Amino acid sequence: MRKYIILIRRRKTNRIFSVSAVLTLSLINIFFLRTGCATNRNSVDHTAVQQTAVQTVKPDFISLTPEELDWIEKHPVFRVGAFSLPPYMIHNHQGPPAGYMPDLLRTLSARIGLTPDFLWFDQLSEVLKQAELGNLEAAMGMIRTEERARLFTFSAETMPLNMAIFARADNDAIHDLASLQGKRLASYTGYALQKVMQEQIPGVSFVMAEDAVNMLQLVVRGQADAAIQELHSGRYILRNYYLNNLEVKDYVQFRGFEQLRGHSYLVCQDVPLLQSLLDKVYLSLTEEDKQDIWKKWLGNSDIPQPTFTPEEEQWLTAHPVIPFTFDPVWAPVEFADDNDHPQGISSDYLHSLEKVLRVRFKPVPADSWKQAQQLIKNGQALLLPALVETRERQKDLFFTSSYLSLPVAIFSAANVAYLGDLKALDGKKWLWWKGMPFRNGCCKIIRSLIFFWRKQLRRPCTWWRRAKPLPLSALSCRQAII
Structure with missing residues (x-):
């Protein structure tokens, strides 16, 4: 899985760092804009809503290990501690708890044949006490702390907290x-x-x-x-x-907690298989599935604006126009149209950020990815809107939180034998582009790869397709990422 983030050119002074924090805060706000994470003033009183049964729905693909399947068979019901935190957890005197988090946990559990047994406690401290005594397998709705990390493992699902x-x-x-x-x-x-x-x-x-x-x-x-x-x-x-x-x-915002996030579910340390199961199901949900649950309880309106420090506000005022550059041939993440204007996912994010930050991002076109990186080094552009973070790049660049994840896939000619993982590429010829961020990591796994490089993206893809005499493989051709 490749995660893309906005990077900002690092300088010897610390002044440029403020824009990294500003962009990170704003990306959190963009998350709210795109997912509808906000309260609806006209929503109904959900404390009066009767809970309906969640139908078991088979996911398109959830790969479970024999150990996980055995755990499900032996533990079809697991105990979950709940406390009052409307609308995330709501005490329902006529039945089990209502709210976003119980609904989410019911949905996840139903997809793999599990049933959560919600136990209601008057105080959060009681939930923690019962978990420590071994009377719970899971809990809901907490911020990660060192003390809690000794009791629980935390969900793959998180939400930004304002x-x-x-x-x-x-x-x-x-x-x-x-x-x-x-x-x-x-x-x-x-x-x-x-x-x-x-x-x-x-x-x-x-x-x-x-x-x-x-x-x-x-x-x-x-x-x-x-x-x-x-x-x-x-x-x-x-x-x-x-x-x-x-x-x-x-x-x-508190110092050290600028990117505060909450977890909808937590699993006690002694039941790691339950944690693995819930995370796998959550990651299999579509965005539509997730939003249906969120919107039921929190709606679409009342979107908050991010708060900035005086130093960040001063920086934004002093920089109403921020130059950026981009890869001209990396569709659909980013690419240049016939007029060299930026298009793609990263460009759409920048347009949304302009409304929040009240600045204008000015594109500085580049003829190639190599030239785009050089524009950053020369100071002609301050940021690249999509780049994989590596240790080498951290030496010269600041990175925001990731906002986009794309899986990495192996592509090969139709007449090449099945390639199930990286080790299957051992001894094969692998097409790559200069600056490929995960090449070194692959080399640690595959000892006998032969690398090729072409200047333009379209050429290697065409060249690879025509290479009939040799079983040529390509790991994540940049235009062909799925």
């Missing part, structure tokens, strides 16, 4: 993170960010609640000045529990 300050609408004294100094913050037992808040907000004190709902109710009653809560959960609670005198004062 934290917000919630306070009374008539409290004008609270408007950003700095204004919380010396204030009373509502929290609840087991809340992972409480320690972070205590370390990074001087003079803060805490008023403890039972759960996230009660935490915001303390602010309503004036027993606490504010609460910091995940944005979608907080807005859902305000709307569905009629906390009409609370509002979002600001979005916040």
Whole structure:
């Protein structure tokens, strides 16, 4: 699997680094724009929704090991700890828990013949205690911490978390993170960010609640000045529990937690096969499957804007136009049209980023991939919108979080014997292009490859197709990636 990210030219000074952080934050926001990860103000009260059975659906392809199949047969039901965190987890007095995370876990489990048995606890701390005692196989809805990592392995599925300050609408004294100094913050037992808040907000004190709902109710009653809560959960609670005198004062980020992410499910360390099973099924879901579950509970509106530091805002103001370059022959990731204008996936991402950052990305055309890299080195362009991160490239470039993953495939002529993995290429002739990022890794596996290189992408693909006398293989011809 190849993951593509935006890179920014590294300089001796640290000023250019701010754009890397800005782009990373904005890409998280683009994720919200493209996936509809936001709260719908007009959504129904899901606490009253009866849970419907999730039908077992066979995935197109989920490769399970004999050990995994045996585990399913011996453990058709597994115990899952749940606590109140609407709309992700909602206590249903007439049945099992509702919400995004229980629905997701039901969907994953049904596809491989498993059934989650949800056990409801009043507090998150009780879930952690029961997991430590061995009374649970899994849990839901947590941020990764060192303490929790000793109990659980974390899901392949993650979601970006936007934290917000919630306070009374008539409290004008609270408007950003700095204004919380010396204030009373509502929290609840087991809340992972409480320690972070205590370390990074001087003079803060805490008023403890039972759960996230009660935490915001303390602010309503004036027993606490504010609460910091995940944005979608907080807005859902305000709307569905009629906390009409609370509002979002600001979005916040804590040092060291700029890319905070949550996990929908966690599996206890002593049942690794369950973790493997759930992750495999999650990775087999289509984007439509995932979005159907998300939109049911969180809708499409109320998309938050990213928050930037003063230094990042200053950098953006000083650089309203950001030059970038791209590979002219790498469709569909990126390529040049007949007028040398950038097209493709990376170009669409940059167009979306322009709206968020309020800047313009100016293309600097290149005749080849080699020239594009040279433009970056010469300072004529500041970024490349799609590049695989390697240790060698890290010496000169900063990288954002990955935003695109594509599988790597082996292509060969029709008359070549079946090639099932990299080792099957041993002794074969392999077509590659100069600068291929994973060539060195392949060489460690395949000792006797013979490499060829051609300057242009279309030529090697044609040349490979015509090479009838020799069984020639190509690993991920760049135009032929599936």
